Amino acid sequence: MNDGYQVLSLDDLDRLTSTDGTLTLLPLRRTVGFRPFGVNAWLGARAGDHVIERHHERDGDEELYVVVRGRATFTLGDETFDAPEGTLVHATPGTLREAIAADDDTVVLAVGAKPGKPWQPAAWEDFFVAFAHRAAGRTDEARALVADTLARHPGTWQGPYNAACFEALEGDDDAAFAQLRVAYERAPALIAEYAPADGDLVRLQSDPRWRELFG
Amino acid sequence: MTHLHIDELDRIQLDDGFEWRPIRRRFDIRAFGVNAYAPGASGRVVEEHSESELGHQEIYLVLRGRARFTVDGNDHELGPGELVFVRHPLLRRGAVALSDDTVVLALGGKPGAAHEPSAWEAMFAAVPAARAGRWDEAIRIHEEALAEQPGSAPLLYNLACMESRGRRPLDAILHLQQAVARDAKWAEYAARDTDFEPIRAEPGFPA
Numbered sequence: 001m002n003d004g005y006q007v008l009s010l011d012d013l014d015r016l017t018s019t020d021g022t023l024t025l026l027p028l029r030r031t032v033g034f035r036p037f038g039v040n041a042w043l044g045a046r047a048g049d050h051v052i053e054r055h056h057e058r059d060g061d062e063e064l065y066v067v068v069r070g071r072a073t074f075t076l077g078d079e080t081f082d083a084p085e086g087t088l089v090h091a092t093p094g095t096l097r098e099a100i101a102a103d104d105d106t107v108v109l110a111v112g113a114k115p116g117k118p119w120q121p122a123a124w125e126d127f128f129v130a131f132a133h134r135a136a137g138r139t140d141e142a143r144a145l146v147a148d149t150l151a152r153h154p155g156t157w158q159g160p161y162n163a164a165c166f167e168a169l170e171g172d173d174d175a176a177f178a179q180l181r182v183a184y185e186r187a188p189a190l191i192a193e194y195a196p197a198d199g200d201l202v203r204l205q206s207d208p209r210w211r212e213l214f215g
Numbered sequence: 216m217t218h219l220h221i222d223e224l225d226r227i228q229l230d231d232g233f234e235w236r237p238i239r240r241r242f243d244i245r246a247f248g249v250n251a252y253a254p255g256a257s258g259r260v261v262e263e264h265s266e267s268e269l270g271h272q273e274i275y276l277v278l279r280g281r282a283r284f285t286v287d288g289n290d291h292e293l294g295p296g297e298l299v300f301v302r303h304p305l306l307r308r309g310a311v312a313l314s315d316d317t318v319v320l321a322l323g324g325k326p327g328a329a330h331e332p333s334a335w336e337a338m339f340a341a342v343p344a345a346r347a348g349r350w351d352e353a354i355r356i357h358e359e360a361l362a363e364q365p366g367s368a369p370l371l372y373n374l375a376c377m378e379s380r381g382r383r384p385l386d387a388i389l390h391l392q393q394a395v396a397r398d399a400k401w402a403e404y405a406a407r408d409t410d411f412e413p414i415r416a417e418p419g420f421p422a
Contacts, residue, residue, distance in 0.1 A: 004303030005286045010276075010296045028274075032300040036272050036324025037247040062246040064238070066320060068278060068296055076217055086278060086318070089218040090242040107296065109276065111322060115245035116329050 006032050010041050010068065010107060016132035019169065020199045022050045026107070030125050037113035038122060041068065044101025044108075051108050052099035057091065058190065063112040065089040065099065070106025072099040123153040127162040134169065142166070157187035165200035176201075177209045184213060216241070221251055221278060221318050227342055232257025235339050236318070239332065247330050248323040251278070254312035260319050263309030266301070269333060271323040273301045275310065280317025284310040334360065334369035341377065350381025368397040376410035384414045395421045 013026040026041035028034070038061070044051035051072050057063060065074070067087040074083045075098040076091055082102065083089060091097040099108060113119045126149040133142035146166050153159045164179035180201075184191045192214055195201055204210050224236035236251040238244070248271070254260045260282050261275060275284065276298040284291045284299050287306045291299060292313065301308050310319065324330050337360035344352035357374040364370060371394035378387035391411070394401040402421045405411050414420060 004306045005299060005301045005308070007284075007286075007291045007293070007299045008297070010298070032274075033302070034272060034274060034300060035326035036328075037322075037330065039274065039322060062244060064242065064244060064247075064249055066278070068276070074218065079217070081218060083218065084220070086221045087218060088221065088224075088238060088242075090244065091217070109320075111247055111249060113246035113324075113330065118327050118329050119247075119324075 008032070013041065014132075015043060016128055017135065018128070019131050019135060019165075023053055024049075025128050027125065027129065028109075029121075030129070035119070035121075037111065037119045038125075039109065039111045040125070041107055041109050044070065044072065044099075044104075044106040046104050047101050047106075049101045049106075050099070051101045051106050052097060052110065054096070054098035056096055057093050057112070060093045060114045060117075061112040062093055062115055063091045063097070063110060065091070065097075066109040066111070068107045068109050070101060070103040072106050072108060073102050074099045123149050123156060123158045123162065126152075127158075127166075130162075130166065131169075134166070139170070143170075155186070157183045157190065159183075160186070161191060161194070165198065168201050168204055173204060173207060173209075176204060177207070177213070180204075181213060224251060226253070227339060228255050229262075229339060229342060231255075231259065231262050233259045233262060237336065237340065238320075240336060240340060245330065245332075248321075248333065250321050250336075252319045252321060254315065254317055258311050259309070260312040260317055261308065261310035261321070263307060265307050266304035266323070269323075270304045270325045272304070272326060273308070273321060273323040275299050275301075275308075276320045276322070278318045278320050280315070281313040282310040282317050282319060283313055284308065331364060332360070334364065334367050334373075336360070337370060338373050341373075345377060345380070350377055350383075353377040354381055354383070366393075366397065368394045368401060371397070372401045372404065375405075376408065379411050379414045382413065384417050387411070387414050388417055388419045392419065392421050 016025045024043040028041050029039050042051050067083050067085050072083045074089050077095050130142045130145040150159045160179040161183035164176045167176035227235045233255045234253040238249045252260050277293045281294045286308045337356050341353040341356040354377045361370045371390045375387045375391035
């Protein structure tokens with residue numbers, strides 16, 4: 001082995017589970033330091049698990065999903081279809097996409113970037129790791145990574161939005177609302193759509209400041 | 216088409232003995248480089264090469280079968296779900312299949328740069344037409360690629376090859392001259408390239 005290349009199995013990667021337990025990331029890009037564009041794998045350990053979350057990539061990312069192992073039921077726009085091992089799924093920016101594992105131990109590779117723009121590491125990767133640290137009880141490590149990620153992604157809505165989720169889970173409502181306000185100012189329509197459906201923020205909804213922010 | 220199986224991709228047998236299954240062109244992906252490869256007559260599944268010209272980082276992921284990768288002189292046998300990430304563009308890399316059903320997914324791009332389709336994709340895509348002597352089709356594939364990457368010397372050179380074989384000597388001379396104007400190495404290549412036999416004696420042939 002040398003510094004110029006690396007050999008590994010997707011099974012060697014960490015398995016990082018989202019706070020609500022619905023998603024498991026195998027952080028390929030971050031682990032090897034691949035820089036040209038985004039590439040990660042997602043695991044559906046049991047049939048019925050989400051393997052790709054329901055989302056749209058409204059910020060302009062074009063994506064290709066590759067079913068590396070197992071079988072998934074994909075939804076792309078209005079279409080739902082069976083995707084056995086070896087299936088390629090292309091999603092243009094803004095198109096609804098989602099995948100549910102149809103077999104146990106399903107692995108889907110996700111590749112993504114914005115056409116015509118140099119790729120930069122997205123904040124969500126580091127936030128996903130930070131939330132996994134928190135779930136494992138490594139709160140200080142998680143908080144340090146949240147702060148570092150916020151500093152490296154100034155001006156985005158994703159940074160303060162994820163920081164708001166983190167603070168809400170930690171029980172610091174003042175800090176959570178401060179971050180949520182910043183995120184809302186940067187992307188009001190998206191935050192107004194995402195926040196009410198986000199399990200991390202449920203507890204905040206009874207706070208008067210929630211009504212003040214979202215009406 | 217928004218989804219298909221790797222076995223439904225086009226299968227283009229290349230002279231180097233491996234099979235190219237174009238993914239990026241099939242879906243018209245603009246944001247990143249992605250293709251699949253399978254073994255051809257030689258058993259090779261990834262051509263031996265470096266990325267010194269393009270400066271790409273690459274990931275090769277075995278989707279099916281087994282392959283022996285050789286990277287920087289070191290051998291590694293990989294099965295499904297295993298991958299090699301080649302960080303350094305100058306390292307030579309290649310792979311031979313260890314089973315007939317092997318398929319390898321290749322991802323590549325240049326760090327810090329917006330993705331541009333590689334010129335070789337048009338050249339590979341034109342292989343079936345060129346092999347069948349359908350020169351107008353081979354020329355059209357290169358012209359379409361050039362429209363997206365005006366001034367690409369590799370594309371100009373290969374367009375000139377197709378035009379020479381397709382009996383369009385004036386176009387071939389013009390495009391070969393344009394390639395040479397961008398890099399003199401293309402004149403050296405043209406001097407020994409049999410594609411240019413039909414026009415080698417023409418005025419203005421740059422070699």
